[in-house]
Amino acid sequence: MLHDALAAHHIHTVILGDYLSGAAGELSALQFPVLWVVEGEDYSLARQLVDRYLQDPEPDQAPWRCSRCGEMVEATFDICWNCSTIRH
Structure with missing residues (x-):
C-alpha cells in the first residue's frame, strides 16, 4: 500500500523481502519486508507522505x-x- 501511495507521487521505491511470508516458520520473526526509497532527494517527501498515511488509520x-x-x-x-x- 505504501509502495503504491508513494508511486502515485512519482517516488520510486523497492520492497526488499516482499515474499518472506512464504518462508513463515523457517525465518526469525524479526524478518519482515522493508520499503526503500531509491532516490535520496525523494526521502523527505516520502517520509512526510508515510507519516500522514500512518496517522489516519481509519x-x-x-x-x-x-x-x-x-x-x-x-x-x-x-x-x-x-x-x-x-x-x-
Missing part, C-alpha cells in the same frame, strides 16, 4: 469518487483501482 466509511477519472472506489482503498490516483 478510512472514511463511505465509498469515494476519484477526482481524476470519476470512478467509485470502496472506502477501504486509498488509491483508485482504475487510474492509481490517491484519495484526497
